[in-house]
Each structure stands twice: as structure tokens, then as C-alpha cells.
Amino acid sequence: MAEIAREQEILTVKNRTLTKVTTALQGAPLIPLFIIVVFAFAALFADVITFHDSTLVILPDRLIPPVGFDGGSWSHPLGTDPLGRDILTRITYGARVSIIISATALGVGGGFGTMIGLLSGFYRGKIDTLLMRLADITLAFPLILFAILLVMVLGPSMLNVIIAISLVLWARYARVIRGEVLGLMERDFIARARVSGASDFRIMTRHLLPNVMPTLIVLLTLQVGWVIIVEASLSFLGAGIPPPTPAWGSMLADGREYVSSAWWVTTVPGIAIMLVVLAFNLCGDWLREKLDPKQRSV
């Protein structure tokens, strides 16, 4: 009897998680989610799902058009670039570059900014004024210019691009999270936690952090697209990912001279950037509506 009861319990728990997942996804933008899944899949398994070398130059194969166009073949479904490299392969590896950069930059910058925001809103006073002035000054920097400068001095590499973006990114998180924390600090549950003897650290991590999570998640999602565009812009200008590593921005730069003769070299990475950025922005909008009723747009 007891066993059956337990089994049923497990079943209901399973069902509950299932309903939780389905209700969580209610009204979710399915196409954007699908694009994000494909993007993540491509990035993770780039070496398994591609059949060409992403950097090997094969000049006789240069500028082959995509399948369905004059001279195109299934061996290069999306054609080849001016150096004879398979575009589909490079797009797939480029997804990996984009995901590594946006995940690390948002992780480092967003994490650091959240920490500053928590400290600033919790302790108030002089620390708060100092940190927020610092955040405002950082927000005044044009990010792309700052990144170009940094990359010029330190040399172009993925790490330096990540450093440059994170150095500017933290400020927005610090500002937004601090604002939220200031509001939360007025609430009763913080006072009660204090009375029950919770340490500052505990209040920040166990009481404040979970409450700013929705805002944080929305902001992170909305900024993925932005980081991808910044990275693409830097690579396009030659101040981002150094060749021959395939990055979407540098692929666009490679094709710039061939806009009139070989449209696919720029069109394919352009569409890739557009779809992924669009997908993250739409998911971010949806999450905002769902998680953050205060910011709900009319």
C-alpha cells in the first residue's frame, strides 16, 4: 500500500513538473525558441555536424554559389567564400564563437554588475554614491570605440574582446539591480530577516538575489543579441576575432568586396546574425512580459 502511495506521489510530482514546464512555456514564442535551440546545437556540435575544415584555404573552390544557383552543389550547400572555405561550416563554427563571447561577457559583466548593484543598494551611503558615479561614467563610454582601442593595444583576440565588452557591460546591471534592491529594502521581509539575525551576506544572497532574478534574466536575454551585434561589428572592423577563426562579423567583412559578384558571402552570415538576434530579443520581450509586470509595455 505504502509503495503504491509513494509511486502515485512520484507520478503526481512528475505530472506537476510537466504542467509546470507547459505552463511556463505558455505563450512562448516558439519559432524564436527553436532558432535559439538550433543556434546552441550548432555551437555545441560544430565539429560533429560539419564536413569541411573551417579555416583551410582551397582556392580552386572559391566563390561557389549555394545549392540551386548556377554552379552550386550539395557539397557546399550555402556556397564557399573568396578563399574557398565552406560557408555552412564557417557559420556553424561562427555560432560557437558568438555563443562563447556572449555567454562569457554577459556572465562576467552581468555577474560583476549584479554584485556591485547588490552591495550598492544594500549599504547605501558613500560606497553607493561612488559606485554609481563610476557606473554612470562607464555608461557614458561608447562601447565599440572603447573596445577598438583596447583591442588595438592588447592585440585582437577572443579574450580581449570579452574583456572589453565586460568592462563596459557591468554598469547597466549595477544600475538596474541597485534600483531594484533599493525598493526591496523597504519591504517587511528584509526587516524580518534582519531581526531573525541573518547576516548581511545571507540577506544579499538568500533574500535579495532571488528577488532580483527575474529582472536579471530579462536583462541578460535582451542583451545577448546586443553583445552578438557588438562582437560582429568589432570583427567587421578588424578589431575583433582575428582571422582565420570564423566569426560572423569577419565573414561579412570578407564578402564586402564581393557584394556585386557573390552576394551569398555576405547574405548568409547577415541572415544568421539577424535570426539569432531577433530570436533572443523576442524571447527577452516575452520573458519581460511574463516575469516583470512592472516593466510590462502597453
Added chain:
Amino acid sequence: MQRYIIRRAAEAVLALLALSIIIFMMVRLTGDPALLMLPPDAGLEALEDLRHSMGVDKPLMVQYGLFMGDFVRGSFGDSIRSKTPVSDLLKDRLPNSIKLVGAAFAIVLLISIPLGVMSAVYKGTWIDTLCTGIAVLGQAIPVFWLGMILIQVFTVQLGWLPSSGMGGFTHYIMPAFSLGFFTVAAITRLLRSSLLEALDSEYIKLARIKGLSEFKVVWKHALRNSLISVVTLGGIYIAILVTLGILVEVVFAWPGMGRLLYQGIVFRDFPVVQAVVMISAAIVISTSLLVDIAYAYLDPRIRLQ
């Protein structure tokens, strides 16, 4: 009000100072700054000369003083590639960049205000879907790719518009449009939501009860208040236009600062890069300061804070 202006001005000055210190420190921490400023084939003698004039052998504070003194006097050193003073190169390029940003700004206002108003007035209809669709798309298309698509269609296929350089009116159309599109998207979305809020407010109901025409209600009463939210972010839009201008100038071979910067990056011409970044940052930071001050004059709520 005064306190607000002083605070914002101090912030702007600090931001510029911080940027100059970052440039200064980065260059010195990562090796010999004189090496960065000279062509790779320069002789030892030239290196010694430059080291001496840059004061690399002096204490850091003195070096920073020299560095800032040069900047303030507008002396940025010589371009490694063209061997001419960077300030001469900038003199020709700066007005061209400003013209492009100005043209883009005009296009932004011309497109985004009607789009924002229409999508708010016709909320929920296909017009709204179309306008918001354009706005959402605009934020996902990189400006440089948009520029290439335009060239592909209007120059290569149709042969209507010139694809590069400066010249008559037609040279402005594609660069200004691709530069402005991102901002169009941002302002359209912002205007739509703030206009919807305004249209729902008491003073609009009163205006309607008074019997004002719908046209007047929307375009005069509601829009004026909604535009405040757009002006608030004016500084950010200018920053966006100036930085995106670099990318657009590269695509359309526009003879401005952005193209100069691009060439500087490609040829590792550090004096050029340093000067363009510093000047663009100064433009961005000072215009956003001016916008904020103008805004504080317009909106008493800010003034009284």
C-alpha cells in the same frame, strides 16, 4: 537645477578623463608607447627622439601631463601610414562625419515619429503589426549588413544610387538610411508605448470631451508629452549614431572619421586610432551632456530633483 547641471558636467569631464587615463595606462602597461607610435621600420634614432619628446623616461604623472597637453592642443602625433599630422587628416574628415550623422538623424525623425504614432493609434491592427515588425527587425539587422543589402539592390541590381563616396544628394540616401534604421527601430518602439500610455490618460480624455478633433488630440496633445521619453534618451541615440557611423562609413567608403579609424585599425596606425576614438568619445559625451541639460530645462520634474 544648477546642482544637476554641475553634477552632469562633472560626470562628463570625469568620463573623458577616465578614458584618457585608460588610453595612457594601457599604452604604457603593455610595452613601449614609443614603439606603438612609430612605423615598424623606424630607426633607433627616431625611437630615441620620440621617447625623449614623449618623456617616457620621466615619472608617470609628468608623462600624463605631457600626454594631456598634446591632446588639448590638438596635437595627436603623426600618422604612421601617411606620415602627416593626424590633426590634418581629422580636419578634412570630421565635417563629413557630422554631415552623415545629421542626415541620418533627419531620416530617423522623419520615419520613426509617423511609424510610432501610427502603430499607437491603430493599435492591434495590421498597421500596428507592420510598424512594430519594422521596429523589431531594425534592432536585429547589423547596420553594415543593411548597407550591403542596399548596395546589392539599389546599385548592383537597379543602378539607381551611387554606392560609395560623397557627392550630391543621392550619395546621402543609402548611408543615412542604413545608419538611421537601428535608431528608427528604437524610437518607434519607445514612442508607441509612451503614446499608448498618454492616450489613456485623463488630460486626453478631457481634450476629447472638449470636442477637439482626433488629429489634434493625437498629434498635438498626446505626442508632445510622449516625445519627452524620446528626448530623455536623446544622448543615447546620438552615441549610437556616432558609433554606428563608423561601420556605415566603411561600407559606403564615406570619407569621414570612421573610415579613417578603419584604415587606422587595418594598418595598425595607433596615433590615428587613438585620436579618432578620443574625439568621437568627446563628441558623444559632450552632446549627451547638452541633451541632458536642455532636457532639464524642458522638464521641471528633473529640474526640481
